[in-house]
Amino acid sequence: MATFMAIAKAFTESKEKPKRSIIFLAVTAEEQGLLGSQWYAENPIYPLEKTIANLNKDGANVHGSMKDLTITGLGHSELDKLAATEAKKQGRYVIADQQPEKGYFFRSDHFNFAKVGVPAFYGSGRYDHRLKGKEYAKTQADIYTKANYHQPSDEYAPDWDLTGAVEDAQLYFSMGQRLANEAIYPQWKEGSEFRLARKIKD
Numbered sequence: 001m002a003t004f005m006a007i008a009k010a011f012t013e014s015k016e017k018p019k020r021s022i023i024f025l026a027v028t029a030e031e032q033g034l035l036g037s038q039w040y041a042e043n044p045i046y047p048l049e050k051t052i053a054n055l056n057k058d059g060a061n062v063h064g065s066m067k068d069l070t071i072t073g074l075g076h077s078e079l080d081k082l083a084a085t086e087a088k089k090q091g092r093y094v095i096a097d098q099q100p101e102k103g104y105f106f107r108s109d110h111f112n113f114a115k116v117g118v119p120a121f122y123g124s125g126r127y128d129h130r131l132k133g134k135e136y137a138k139t140q141a142d143i144y145t146k147a148n149y150h151q152p153s154d155e156y157a158p159d160w161d162l163t164g165a166v167e168d169a170q171l172y173f174s175m176g177q178r179l180a181n182e183a184i185y186p187q188w189k190e191g192s193e194f195r196l197a198r199k200i201k202d
Helices: 002-013 035-042 079-089 110-115 133-147 163-181 195-201
Strands: 054-056 068-071 093-096 120-124
Touching (some): 035 110, 054 110, 068 079, 079 093, 079 120
Parallel strands (some): 054 120, 068 093
16 A cells, blocks of 8 residues: 555656546455455446556565566556566566466456456566575565465564565556556557457447
């Protein structure tokens, strides 16, 4: 939530006011079946056919600066290219989710937007620590998953390294700024099962 609020604050303080409307949506009941995002998808403030994109921020990288930008659902939409451009500015490279068997694309709130045709993005640094390498990143992720994931112990810890969370927030801000100000209209790629939902609304 802190990352989410920091991005929102950056937009409110930006000298460049967005040409398109931006909604910051904090939904509830994700763990109960993505119920909050489902409600919005069924009761949108603005028409979904005019909704340019959904950028989903789920959790934060607390293990430090990463060279990778892992995109969950890589290959589905043209948002991949936008993310890759902004990641390159940070000296990062794009990779696909390294654990596709866990179905993360279908387990976070962007999924409800994808189902109704809104191109959705979900990414963060995960697998290649900028200073300590891939093995360190994997070890830290494994420790978190085993000890804290969906556990009462999943609380703030003073040894967190938030430099990676800051980089991810900056990337989301840059993507959002371009989507809000440039004449771009991301589409689903050929072969994506979500493409038809968007075409019906065009």
